[in-house]
Amino acid sequence: xxxxxxxxxxxxxxAVQLAAAANPASARSRNxxxxxxxxxxxxxxxxxxxxxxDVIIDINPLTETGHGRIELSQRGLRLGALVRMAEAADHSGxxxxxxxxxxxxxxxxxxxxxNMASLGGNVLQRTRCTYFRDVSYxxxxxxxxxxxxxxxxxFNRMHAVLGGSDQCIATYPGDFAQALIALEAAVEIAxxxxxxxxxxxxxxxxxxxxxxxxxxxxxxxxxxxxxxxAAPWTRRSLxxxxxxxxxxxxxxxxxxxxxxxxxxxVRTARIALGGLATVPWRAVEAEAFLRAASLSMxxxxxxxxxxxxxxxxxxxxxxxxxxxxxxx
Amino acid sequence: xxxxxxxxxxxxxxxxxxxxPQNGLTMTKRDPxxxxxxxxxxxxxxxxxxxxxxxxxxxxxxxxxxxxxRRVAPSASPGKPVDIALTINDREHNVAVDIRTSLLxxxxxxxxxTGAKKGxxxxxxxxxxxxxxxxxxxxxxxxxxAAQGRDxxxxxxxxxxxxxxxxxxxxxDHDAFQCGYCTPGQIMSAIGCVNEGHAENDADIRExxxxxxxxxxxxxxxxxxxxQARAQMKxxxxx
Numbered sequence: 373x374x375x376x377x378x379x380x381x382x383x384x385x386x387a388v389q390l391a392a393a394a395n396p397a398s399a400r401s402r403n404x405x406x407x408x409x410x411x412x413x414x415x416x417x418x419x420x421x422x423x424x425x426d427v428i429i430d431i432n433p434l435t436e437t438g439h440g441r442i443e444l445s446q447r448g449l450r451l452g453a454l455v456r457m458a459e460a461a462d463h464s465g466x467x468x469x470x471x472x473x474x475x476x477x478x479x480x481x482x483x484x485x486x487n488m489a490s491l492g493g494n495v496l497q498r499t500r501c502t503y504f505r506d507v508s509y510x511x512x513x514x515x516x517x518x519x520x521x522x523x524x525x526x527f528n529r530m531h532a533v534l535g536g537s538d539q540c541i542a543t544y545p546g547d548f549a550q551a552l553i554a555l556e557a558a559v560e561i562a563x564x565x566x567x568x569x570x571x572x573x574x575x576x577x578x579x580x581x582x583x584x585x586x587x588x589x590x591x592x593x594x595x596x597x598x599x600x601x602a603a604p605w606t607r608r609s610l611x612x613x614x615x616x617x618x619x620x621x622x623x624x625x626x627x628x629x630x631x632x633x634x635x636x637x638v639r640t641a642r643i644a645l646g647g648l649a650t651v652p653w654r655a656v657e658a659e660a661f662l663r664a665a666s667l668s669m670x671x672x673x674x675x676x677x678x679x680x681x682x683x684x685x686x687x688x689x690x691x692x693x694x695x696x697x698x699x700x
Numbered sequence: 701x702x703x704x705x706x707x708x709x710x711x712x713x714x715x716x717x718x719x720x721p722q723n724g725l726t727m728t729k730r731d732p733x734x735x736x737x738x739x740x741x742x743x744x745x746x747x748x749x750x751x752x753x754x755x756x757x758x759x760x761x762x763x764x765x766x767x768x769x770r771r772v773a774p775s776a777s778p779g780k781p782v783d784i785a786l787t788i789n790d791r792e793h794n795v796a797v798d799i800r801t802s803l804l805x806x807x808x809x810x811x812x813x814t815g816a817k818k819g820x821x822x823x824x825x826x827x828x829x830x831x832x833x834x835x836x837x838x839x840x841x842x843x844x845x846a847a848q849g850r851d852x853x854x855x856x857x858x859x860x861x862x863x864x865x866x867x868x869x870x871x872x873d874h875d876a877f878q879c880g881y882c883t884p885g886q887i888m889s890a891i892g893c894v895n896e897g898h899a900e901n902d903a904d905i906r907e908x909x910x911x912x913x914x915x916x917x918x919x920x921x922x923x924x925x926x927x928q929a930r931a932q933m934k935x936x937x938x939x
Contacts, residue, residue, distance in 0.1 A: 373800045374800075375779055375798075375799060375800060376799065376800075377799075378782070378799050378843075378845050378846075408843070408846060410841075411841055411842065411843060411846065412823055412838075412841050415802070415823075415841045415842070415843060416822050416823055416841060418800075419821065419822065420822075430845075430846050432846060458835075458896075462896070481911075482826065482910055482911020482912075483836065483889070483892070483893070483896070483898070483908050483909075483910075483911055484823075484826060484829055484836050484837055484838045484889065484892075484911045485823060485838065485911065487835045487836060487837050487892075488837050488838065488841065488842070618910075619906070619907050619910035620910040620911055
């Protein structure tokens with residue numbers, strides 16, 4: 373691991389101030405700054421030499437502030453970015469009113485990792501693409517822009533079939549993000565110039581020609597919370613995950629589903645797919661297909677419009693199908 | 701504080717250990733840690749020796765003082781050891797570490813607490829599991845510098861005057877291991893599992909212990925051990 377400068381932020385504004393101070397206008401070269409929360413991705417990637425920060429700003433002391441709080445109200449659910457995955461997964465109010473959120477968290481990683489990992493860090497976790505994580509592979513446009521993509525012709529069974537480009541097909545690995553995008557959550561972001569709120573759907577960027585730019589966060593910006601609006605469909609929601617092992621494994625395919633039904637007729641459907649795409653993926657076609665439909669066990673989705681690519685596509689359809697059955 | 705919850709778990713008097721120096725390291729009261737952890741400001745052995753050789757000790761010290769003054773200047777070379785203070789098994793430890801040191805390496809290589817094991821060193825196997833502020837975490841992915849001011853409990857901190865923790869005893873009773881390499885991590889994780897309330901049935905135990913791999917596949921015995929200890933820990937906590 374390369375060495376770094378370690379700093380601690382104790383006040384909410386201090387984190388972005390320290391990040392700004394790390395790169396003063398007068399500086400000739402740019403310092404790479406990373407915020408440290410649970411460290412479950414960052415420390416791992418630093419050991420692998422994939423992440424090479426010059427400055428680490430430890431934001432864990434801010435867990436004691438609003439950044440570490442869960443607030444449940446009539447208007448919705450506010451999750452501080454430093455709430456730990458396990459805390460939100462075990463929260464009784466979230467389990468009963470936003471089950472898809474609790475389930476997406478409890479089906480991810482192991483309990484040790486969930487005790488460590490923050491929600492803000494979770495949505496920003498990096499891909500598990502082997503060619504990205506192993507620096508002995510010289511080709512990786514995400515790690516080293518312009519170097520190529522070894523996964524395109526390599527071992528890519530778990531790579532993305534949606535949202536990829538000829539530069540990168542690395543899968544977005546998270547689960548919680550599918551719940552957030554399905555429930556049309558917003559993200560609060562703090563930066564040097566103040567805070568802003570954007571739809572969660574706008575946080576992640578498809579690889580396109582710049583796979584190294586994964587989010588719309590500007591340098592030094594930090595996620596402070598997630599806002600999930602209350603809606604009739606949040607209670608009737610679930611997260612279903614298909615994986616190689618029963619537990620402690622990334623998704624081959626997963627689905628976050630929320631339904632508002634009346635008299636057996638679907639008024640609103642919210643569906644997001646995980647394990648299949650380069651970014652958290654909202655399945656708008658599937659949602660439209662279900663609208664005004666009457667659900668039964670025999671109801672199946674038409675073949676998804678996914679690009680022609682092998683196995684995982686079929687899995688997506690299977691997942692959505694079994695999910696709908698479960699949602700009933 | 702840690703003593704209180706350990707006492708609650710094992711139903712005995714507060715967990716205490718003699719405050720004797722370990723491995724030649726000095727132990728003092730915890731200092732309030734500063735906001736920025738920077739390389740030591742004083743001249744270290746290497747600087748002094750090199751300074752003596754080059755008859756340039758004074759500039760070395762002056763430069764070190766200057767570094768201290770620029771505490772938030774991230775351009776400062778972060779190559780020197782930092783002094784950190786941690787509470788491990790109810791004892792204060794002050795130790796100088798390389799900033800990159802993981803909590804696991806600190807425990808094993810510097811403090812002689814080799815109970816926590818290095819399996820994968822990437823957060824995948826659970827052999828390094830310890831409790832921080834009572835919650836099970838992976839010490840291989842925890843930077844020692846970031847664990848300052850927290851209460852760390854390792855497998856060495858469980859037994860009380862030679863009396864095993866109920867979870868340790870249960871692993872012995874149920875032969876819940878073969879080679880034993882994953883066992884300290886399994887036991888720490890299992891204690892966390894019971895305290896979280898995730899050990900109410902076999903399926904839950906299997907799910908919530910899935911972060912601890914056992915290459916010898918002692919899983920059925922581990923489940924039995926957790927169930928035995930669960931009952932004893934519950935009894936102890938209500939006494």
